[in-house]
Amino acid sequence: MANNPSILLIYPPVAKPCEPPAGVARLARVLRAGGVDCRVYDASQDGLLALLQLPLEAEDTWSHRALIHREDHLAALRSPDLYRQADRYKRAVMDVNRALQLAGQPAGVAISLANYGSKDLSPVRSRDLLRAAETFEANPFFPSFSNKLTALFRDREPAIVGFSINFMSQALCAFAMIGFIRSRFPATRIVCGGGLVTSWMHIPGVGNPFQGLVDDLVAGPGEAALLTMAGGHPPGTDTGPSYDYAAFDRARYLAPRPVLPYSTSRGCYWRKCAFCPEKAEKSDYRPMAPAAVADDLAVLAGASRPLIHFLDNALSPRLLAHLIDNPPGAPWYGFVRVTPHLADPDFAAGLRAAGCVMLKLGVESGDQDVLDALSKGVDIATVSAVLNNLKTAGIATYVYLLFGTPAEDLARARRTLDFTLAHAHAIDFLNLAVFNLPAYSEEAAALPTVPFYDGDLSLYREFAHPQGWQRDQVRRFLSGEFKKPAPIRTILQNDPPFFTSNHAAFFRMRL
Ligand code: SF4
Structure with missing residues (x-):
């Protein structure tokens, strides 16, 4: 393992923060079984929770209530009691969501528990995704992902970073993270895959519209491609489970x-x-x-x-x-x-x-x-x-x-x-x-x-x-x-x- 390049797999914001990402856990399992040093980072869960810690100003009663109670609501969303009281549950979710909206406002973006929208940049335009990469410091998740990525690179510099992009709500933030990595760690090989990338690659004649920024786009299951890039060996007769969720902090997800x-x-x-x-x-x-x-x-x-x-x-x-x-x-x-x-x-x-x-x-x-x-x-x-x-x-x-x-x-x-x-x-x-x-x-x-x-x-x-x-x-x-x-x-x-x-x-x- 020591001579193989190490891989960092990232699940970018925004995806619902209630369960760990299966695609990343599956890749991690195969790569580790193939002798590859592989780490994972759920930047969506981490980034949303970081936004909910920010000191924010409230101008109306609802926002004030939402900000005051956000820690209690997060704790309640992780406990069974709340799911026995539909009205309390809805209030907790709407308040947490309100706090996320407030956190996105200074950057002019609409953040929710399930979505990310920008009035200036569209996730269906490659030039806007490139722009998101150039202006990575303007992304509201920048403080959390830059700190975390810097720590991960300092700990052990990965030769390859793989992004699992499955939803349109992840595309702009994925590219902001890619822009940061390209600017700070230019030698890193950047690979994008996942359901959304697979759909892009079925667009006739699309090629790689992110040349110079993203090294590889992978359609469909990414195990074989990443194993080859990282010099891993096929898992062979290994009969362990198909997913490796051990590195995800299960207690932080919003589920009872x-x-x-x-x-x-x-x-x-x-x-x-x-x-x-x-x-x-x-x-x-x-x-x-x-x-x-x-x-x-x-x-x-x-x-x-x-x-x-x-x-x-x-x-x-x-x-x-x-x-x-x-x-x-x-x-x-x-x-x-x-x-x-x-x-x-x-x-x-x-x-x-x-x-x-x-x-x-x-x-x-x-x-x-x-x-x-x-x-x-x-x-x-x-x-x-x-x-x-x-x-x-x-x-x-x-x-x-x-x-x-x-x-x-x-x-x-x-x-x-x-x-x-x-x-x-x-x-x-x-x-x-x-x-x-x-x-x-x-x-x-x-x-x-x-x-x-x-x-x-x-x-x-x-x-x-x-x-x-x-x-x-x-x-x-x-x-x-x-x-x-x-x-x-x-x-x-x-x-x-x-x-x-x-x-x-x-x-x-x-x-
Ligand atoms: S063909 Fe498509 S829509 Fe129909 S059952 Fe299969 S996945 Fe679902």
């Missing part, structure tokens, strides 16, 4: 018990839904052997009984059946496709007994024609049976609906409203989204489009809706009609602000 993010597969076993990047990017489906998942979870979960957050695009029925027979010994939740298995009372009861507290379901629409046009492979009667069955089994449901798809019109959107009302008793949480047309999907080629955001890294395009059901009409329908009935308002009020599904399960489990 540790969360263990874990993926049993890459890609999606279905890979047919229209507009889905898994289909457009033709990603392979690579599941782990179920027995290996069970072994892994037994080691990773240990005695701490974390909440397991399955990150798979969709947990396969085969894996679910394995979990029923081999419960992981800790509560868990994740995304599933709606399949007939879930309408089977014994299967659902088995899932519940195996620790399943919540399932996330991409229902998308209550109209069969829309579901067929999206190639969801689901019939609406099965969706109905699944929701009722999961309710009976005691498994909470987090339902995702998508409005404004090309096959939808007002009448079909109203069918989704009727379906939701008819199943409101069986829906715990609802996510309502307005459809964005992925710019490089197969289906986009058949629609007349114009750029959605002005930016070379924009992943979406505006389109002329075939039924004239445009985004502003969809939004008016959602606010003026869909969200009005009391049963739907009640479900929407259940949604944890900012943390959404990452905290939802805590409200449906014994803590």
Whole structure:
């Protein structure tokens, strides 16, 4: 190990500070098993908590209250009691978020627990990202990341720094950090990967728009590329767990018990839904052997009984059946496709007994024609049976609906409203989204489009809706009609602000 270059992996702000970053933990595991000296730095969690320590001025009563109580709120967000009182929880989250807003104001940026927005710089324009790198001292996280990076480099200078950039909310701060490292430690090799970088690299002709600043952009899983750069050896017959979370300070995350993010597969076993990047990017489906998942979870979960957050695009029925027979010994939740298995009372009861507290379901629409046009492979009667069955089994449901798809019109959107009302008793949480047309999907080629955001890294395009059901009409329908009935308002009020599904399960489990 001594002769290999060392690597520092960074998770930049802003991402929800409630669980450690799985992609970084996975890379760290593979690199260490390959003999590479690898350290990790969750700059998002660290940076957000540092902002919340700043001495700040309040001009109104709410801000004053938020600043006075921020330490108490942070402590409460890490304790079970708060998750038994929805109103207190919401107040704590909104106050903490208010304090973050105040911390961003001097720099002219909007910081929240889940987002980062600048009025001057856009994360979908490469020239703005380069500008963020040039003006790194103006970034509100600069004091925390410059101190931490300086200490890490002083301790042991890494030859390679890898950034895991998964969300648009991380891009501008990632580039500010890159600008700092380039300016202070110019010999460092800088590598960027993660979900957002992977999507950028699928933009035709994009190349590396950050030449001279970023040395390498890696699409897809980064293990092999980083191992090669660092001169590590393939892990070989090493059979340890797939993630290394040991270096993350679990006690600092805003959750009432540790969360263990874990993926049993890459890609999606279905890979047919229209507009889905898994289909457009033709990603392979690579599941782990179920027995290996069970072994892994037994080691990773240990005695701490974390909440397991399955990150798979969709947990396969085969894996679910394995979990029923081999419960992981800790509560868990994740995304599933709606399949007939879930309408089977014994299967659902088995899932519940195996620790399943919540399932996330991409229902998308209550109209069969829309579901067929999206190639969801689901019939609406099965969706109905699944929701009722999961309710009976005691498994909470987090339902995702998508409005404004090309096959939808007002009448079909109203069918989704009727379906939701008819199943409101069986829906715990609802996510309502307005459809964005992925710019490089197969289906986009058949629609007349114009750029959605002005930016070379924009992943979406505006389109002329075939039924004239445009985004502003969809939004008016959602606010003026869909969200009005009391049963739907009640479900929407259940949604944890900012943390959404990452905290939802805590409200449906014994803590
Ligand atoms: S199930 Fe989800 S990930 Fe799989 S193809 Fe459909 S939308 Fe994509």
